[in-house]
Amino acid sequence: MGAKAKKAAMKKLKKGSSKLSVSSRKDEAADFLPLEGGPGRKLSESKPLENTATVLYIGRIPHGFYENEMEGFFKQFGTIKRLRIARNKKTGKSKHFGFIEFESPEVAKIVADSMHNYLLFEHLLQVYLIPPERVHPKLWKGVNRRYKPLDWVQIERKRHNKERTLEEHKKLVEGIKKRDNKRRKRIEAAGIDYECPEIEGSNQPASKKIRFDEE
Numbered sequence: 001m002g003a004k005a006k007k008a009a010m011k012k013l014k015k016g017s018s019k020l021s022v023s024s025r026k027d028e029a030a031d032f033l034p035l036e037g038g039p040g041r042k043l044s045e046s047k048p049l050e051n052t053a054t055v056l057y058i059g060r061i062p063h064g065f066y067e068n069e070m071e072g073f074f075k076q077f078g079t080i081k082r083l084r085i086a087r088n089k090k091t092g093k094s095k096h097f098g099f100i101e102f103e104s105p106e107v108a109k110i111v112a113d114s115m116h117n118y119l120l121f122e123h124l125l126q127v128y129l130i131p132p133e134r135v136h137p138k139l140w141k142g143v144n145r146r147y148k149p150l151d152w153v154q155i156e157r158k159r160h161n162k163e164r165t166l167e168e169h170k171k172l173v174e175g176i177k178k179r180d181n182k183r184r185k186r187i188e189a190a191g192i193d194y195e196c197p198e199i200e201g202s203n204q205p206a207s208k209k210i211r212f213d214e215e
Helices: 003-029 067-074 105-115 152-161 166-189
Strands: 055-059 080-087 094-102 126-130
Touching: 055 105, 067 080, 067 094, 094 105, 105 126
Parallel strands: none
Antiparallel strands: 055 094, 055 126, 080 094
């Protein structure tokens, strides 16, 4: 091989190596390479998703700050679609957390930013945005049902005055006697000289509260 042929071969090798280095740099800058070969591709920059959350979680709600008070306070930010405070099913008492849904996601974002850790009646409110995909379908169950306090005096009166069978009355008297004997023992153990009165109706039950089964 002559000198000219060697020079031509060296030029071809240099050109090939330079092309490989450029393509490798492009491949390194690319986000992914096609399986079938070819130049690498750069992914288009995705825009951040806009906030669409309109539901807020409100925690550490103080005593006395209920549906009417909460609606009157938070409607200064914007229109409220729904509002619900979690309550005990049996007693109806507040569980000190609830949820608010606004019409505008921008308003919900402002409320979450401004009211989180807000001091209200010596309680620091905890306010968080709930993403739409995490809103439970049963979250607003009973939202239109307003809390009505239970009349425990009336409930206890009915329980106390209900008609009882002879067996139920005997069981009731036995429980009263058992508690009375424990009280007497505690009084004697304390060294107190006290004569406890006898329980009325322990020997013969009162007829007005007993329901006899008809044969």
